[in-house]
Amino acid sequence: xxxxxxxxxxxxxxxxxxxxxxxxxxxxxxxxxxxxxxxxxxxxxxxxxxxxxxxxxxxxxxxxxxxxxxxxxxxxxxxxxxxxxxxxxxxxxxxxxxxxxxxxxxxxxxxxxxxxxxxxxxxxxxxxxxxxxxxxxxxxxxxxxxxxxxxxxxxxxxxxxxxxxxxxxxxxxxxxxxxxxxxxxxxxxxxxxxxxxxxxxxxxxxxxx
Amino acid sequence: xxxxxxxxxxxxxxxxxxxxxxxxxxxxxxxxxxxxxxxxxxxxxxxxxxxxxxxxxxxxxxxxxxxxxxxxxxxxxxxxxxxxxxxxxxxxxxxxxxxxxxxxxxxxxxxxxxxxxxxxxxxxxxxxxxxxxxxxxxxxxxxxxxxxxxxxxxxxxxxxxxxxxxxxxxxxxxxxxxxxxxxxxxxxxxxxxxxxxxxxxxxxxxxxxxxxxxxxxxxxxxxxxxxxxxx
Numbered sequence: 001x002x003x004x005x006x007x008x009x010x011x012x013x014x015x016x017x018x019x020x021x022x023x024x025x026x027x028x029x030x031x032x033x034x035x036x037x038x039x040x041x042x043x044x045x046x047x048x049x050x051x052x053x054x055x056x057x058x059x060x061x062x063x064x065x066x067x068x069x070x071x072x073x074x075x076x077x078x079x080x081x082x083x084x085x086x087x088x089x090x091x092x093x094x095x096x097x098x099x100x101x102x103x104x105x106x107x108x109x110x111x112x113x114x115x116x117x118x119x120x121x122x123x124x125x126x127x128x129x130x131x132x133x134x135x136x137x138x139x140x141x142x143x144x145x146x147x148x149x150x151x152x153x154x155x156x157x158x159x160x161x162x163x164x165x166x167x168x169x170x171x172x173x174x175x176x177x178x179x180x181x182x183x184x185x186x187x188x189x190x191x192x193x194x195x196x197x198x199x200x201x202x203x204x205x206x207x208x209x
Numbered sequence: 210x211x212x213x214x215x216x217x218x219x220x221x222x223x224x225x226x227x228x229x230x231x232x233x234x235x236x237x238x239x240x241x242x243x244x245x246x247x248x249x250x251x252x253x254x255x256x257x258x259x260x261x262x263x264x265x266x267x268x269x270x271x272x273x274x275x276x277x278x279x280x281x282x283x284x285x286x287x288x289x290x291x292x293x294x295x296x297x298x299x300x301x302x303x304x305x306x307x308x309x310x311x312x313x314x315x316x317x318x319x320x321x322x323x324x325x326x327x328x329x330x331x332x333x334x335x336x337x338x339x340x341x342x343x344x345x346x347x348x349x350x351x352x353x354x355x356x357x358x359x360x361x362x363x364x365x366x367x368x369x370x371x372x373x374x375x376x377x378x379x380x381x382x383x384x385x386x387x388x389x390x391x392x393x394x395x396x397x398x399x400x401x402x403x404x405x406x407x408x409x410x411x412x413x414x415x416x417x418x419x420x421x422x423x424x425x426x427x428x429x430x431x432x433x434x435x436x437x438x439x440x
Contacts, residue, residue, distance in 0.1 A: 047310065048236040049383050056438040064239065064430035065367075065381040071237040071290075072436035082379055084386040084414075085236070085262070086318040089311025093329065112334075123298065123305075124289035130337065131311030134330040165334025 001193030002145075002174040010035040011189075012101050012142050012172050016042050023047060023092070023132055025102035026070040028142045032101055043079065045097055047128040049088045052080035069128065089128070093135040100132040104141045104168075106158045109205035111168040111180040113141065114160035126163060133164035145173035145202050152204040154178065154185070175199050184208040212373050212423045213402060217248035220396050220422040224361055225254040228281075232317055232359035232392055233261035233271065234385030237290070238433045240377065241270045242363040244398045244426045249363075250277055260284040260317065260357055262310060262384050264294045269431055275303070284357075286310035290433065309337060312354050314387050319356035321390025321419070326355045362392025365428070366415070369399040370408050373417030382414060389419045396422040 003011065009031035016022060016036060023045045024032050033055075036042060044053040046068045053068060054075035062073040091097060106114040113133055116126040133139050146152055154171060170188070171178045176199055177189040184206030190199055200207055214220035231249075235241030246265075249257075250273050257280050264283055265272035274280050275293050282304035288294050297303035308316065309331045319327050328351035332338050342353040364385040367378035375397060377385060389395045402425045 046380070048239070049380050056436045058440040059437045062432060062435055062437065063379065064432045065379040067237065067239050067380055067432075067434070071239070071433040073432060073434070074436075076379070082377075082382055084377075084382050085310070085314035085384045086387040089314050093311055093315075093331065123295065125285060125287035125307055126309055126337075127287040128310035130309035130335065131331045134333065135311075162335045 001191070003191040004174070006031060007191070008142050008172055008174060011177065012140060013037060015099065015101070015140050015170070016040055017098070020098040021045055021051065021096060023097050023100045023136065025100065025129070027103045029101040029103060030070065045091070046074070047088050047092065047132070049083050049085055050080065052077045054080070089131050092128070092131050095135060095137060097136045099138040099140060100136045101140045101142055102129060102132065104143045104153070106153050106155055106160050107141050107143070107168055107171050108155050108158045109180070109184045111166040112158045113139070113163045113168050114158040115163050117161055119161065129163050133167040138169050139167050140170045140172060141168050142172045145175045152202055154203045154205045156205055175202055181208060212421065213371050214422055214424050217244040217398065217424055217426065218251060220424045221245065221248050221252060224394050224396070225249065225252050227254060228256045229254065229360040230258045230260065232357060232362045232388040233259055234364035234383065234388040235261065235263070235270065236380070236383035237263050238266065238270055238431050240365050240381030240383050240385055241265065242365040242398050243270060243428060244424065245363040245396055246271060246273055250274055250279065253279070255279055256281040258282040258284065260313065260359060262286050262313060264288050264291050266290050266433065267293050278302070282306065284308055284313065286313055307337070314384060316354055316357045317384070317387035317391040320358040321387065324356050326353050328353055357391050359392045360394070362389050362395040364389045364395065364397045366397055366399045368401050368403055368408065369397060369420070369423055370403055370405050370417070371423070372405060373397070373420030373423055374408055374413045375399070375415040375417070375420060376408060376412065377414050386415045389415055394421050395419055396424070398424050398426055400428060401425060
């Protein structure tokens, strides 16, 4: 057994601290907002120009002028503020956002992150990911531990073009939680039913300790 | 001084030329200058370089100018939702300069503010940094990025007054203010032009000094990714 998408999101939500301003990426990271622990108040930033992102609207209340970075319709909250893209990235680059939770294609043991293109196959662009990983206080990656073909995505070195160099602090996968430390990755936690041996076998990167 | 024009075509008269650089506001399909884009299509301007976060979708927004092959090069951060864009790029018909989203926004802001370049950590150690000046400040490495000054800015706002003061609505503000400031000429399209004095002077998002021409029109405001929750 291992964690499913929702369990990974719930585990990632445990990373949140009261009072933090946080940016959630597209995919599993978006689900994190469903699991914010009781008593913890976090403000979600959407890099297209919004702080205080609310839930998806109910049908009939969609507003074309109110979307998130994944271009999905969303809603505002009483504390919401809007601003332009240069202001949005000024707060990201300026270190005001405490944490970003992002998806990844590959992560390396030194914290290198690749999540924006596969040469010759998939060319979508980095969007705001390069700015986020360079600017925020803490970078947490949430992704499947292995590819559909069973190959490890937690590597000694990334093979894809990088989004950022030595930027990842913590990796949350379907198998558990790893921290980027001196010399490699450290196992912080194993998903329910996953053994230490299974985690090591699925990880190409050096595991220390 | 008359800034209000009767149509997008009139507002663009005399400012378009082949090979020009246009900065466009919008994020995805949100807050895009859809009327001005259509007018540029009708004008037939060629070999355009467009600095815009996205490239629209097939048949709407900047996707319209890709379909007619009027665009030579895009400067963008994300082009994922446009099949024609991908086809032209992969076949080598269209040039593409990827910019990280915040770097693109700041390049526009800087260009409009008279700042020719700035240092940023974004992209250090990636392909984005290749060929760019690197400099260390306080033990951290940064790269030099250049400000953008466009021949023309096209932006979309919610309301304007006849002096060109603009107010945006919710997340449709996005790239519009930085794009507006970086153009030698800025043309804005709005949903409503209101009388002088009816906008709160403390609530102006972009002062009219940046806006040279103005039109009012009906906007489709298409939703790219309609997502709802159970009631």
